[in-house]
Amino acid sequence: MARLSAAEAVFNVLRSEIESGKLGVGAKLSSEASLAQQYGVSRSVVREALRSCTALGLTVTKTGRGTFVVANHVAKDLVLGQYSARDLTEARPHIEVPAAGLAAERRSPEELDTMREIVAAMSGEDDPEVWVGLDSSFHAMIARASGNKVFENVVADIRDALAHQSETLNMVADRQHASDEEHRRILAAIEAGDAATARIAMSQHLHAVGIALDSILNA
Amino acid sequence: MARLSAAEAVFNVLRSEIESGKLGVGAKLSSEASLAQQYGVSRSVVREALRSCTALGLTVTKTGRGTFVVANHVAKDLVLGQYSARDLTEARPHIEVPAAGLAAERRSPEELDTMREIVAAMSGEDDPEVWVGLDSSFHAMIARASGNKVFENVVADIRDALAHQSETLNMVADRQHASDEEHRRILAAIEAGDAATARIAMSQHLHAVGIALDSILNA
DNA sequence: AAGGGTGAACCTGTCAGACAGCCGGACAGC
DNA sequence: GCTGTCCGGCTGTCTGACAGGTTCACCCTT
Structure with a gap:
């Protein structure tokens, strides 16, 4: 030093x-x-x-x-909506797929409970805005369960960005039921501690979400 | 005002x-x-x-x-000491490897110039603190050249975390020459627009850095 | 002539002291 | 009660000084 x-x-x-x-x-x-x-x-x-x-x-x-x-900690100067849809579609698999794998290996029982609650709540939810919030929480929870603060933070960032993009809401109507099913598969893999399956399920989910986003943006 | x-x-x-x-x-x-x-x-x-x-x-x-x-822009998000060494070693490949691939495809001539300057400055630099600053800037520059703000931001995060961990400085003495060579290989691939090689070179570089960090932490 | 040592010049790190200008509150006068 | 003035404390800036680190050209030795 x-x-x-x-x-x-x-x-x-x-x-x-x-x-x-x-x-x-x-x-x-x-x-x-x-x-x-x-x-x-x-x-x-x-x-x-x-x-x-x-x-x-x-x-x-x-x-x-x-x-x-004037502040207790160095300010996070986060500009909402700073990410383009392409940025998000492109980056998310690289971050959330490995995070899902780690979550399968490291999730605590409490984290698992929270994920179950979120997935259950999403199934019965038809208000798009609420559903989007739950969806964000689900992804954020997986990142936190990965036990890696880098993943946790960047997913929180992504979540904030998505929450402020209107395309997200437009997408929900078409994707909601399919997403619910994908979420259940991800959760099942994490419950089972099966990292490989968790990665695959997350990858497929993000791929489907990316395609849906593209089709909206190019419409 | x-x-x-x-x-x-x-x-x-x-x-x-x-x-x-x-x-x-x-x-x-x-x-x-x-x-x-x-x-x-x-x-x-x-x-x-x-x-x-x-x-x-x-x-x-x-x-x-x-x-x-040692840097030409202020990081948006100072997160001093927020990440553990394991967090960083684990997450960096998932983020910086794809970022290097995108940088090879999308880098502008100006970004290329900056990278060349940084690599050249690093070669002749033997002061550890200065060298670490330049190294951080190199990684940050690649992330920016990826054209993806998610990558850009998270690498800026990582950069700041590393800059304030004393392990980084301890590591430099052993790794500096090897890193310089690895940086040149990464730069060459990005210059050539060869995404696959850029990803491989970055992957090898991060792997080597990760091993060096581990050996210090477990010493 | 090559190599090594040395000192001067330059640079940052820190200190002490000084003075002007700004600010808040006490206080006297109305 | 209100107001205006004054004073003490504080920041903003300057000057000059010295210690210690760094560099490089020069000189002496070999």
């Missing part, structure tokens, strides 16, 4: 105190002078550390008043 | 020069003293502005040497 400079050290302390929630949003930090004294460094060093926090969006500094916490 | 301080103004100028590509990845900025003179401010102000750039992951500063550009 590279020896860190005093400024980096102070920055790390400040960041961890802010992110740990010890300093709530809206709280005022001590003055630069007193922070300097507290950490045994000069004011210049404190100012550089505070600049780093500000650059990350954790704090804002007001002339004559002080520095205030 | 709030009147901005001199430090903010200098930061904005530096950031725009870096993000516009006027200062290529790997380039060295002028010294703090000459930047101060150039913008008509004191060195303290320049240092605060540089800290902001560093906090955003655009630059790294090395004692006695200078400040160097």
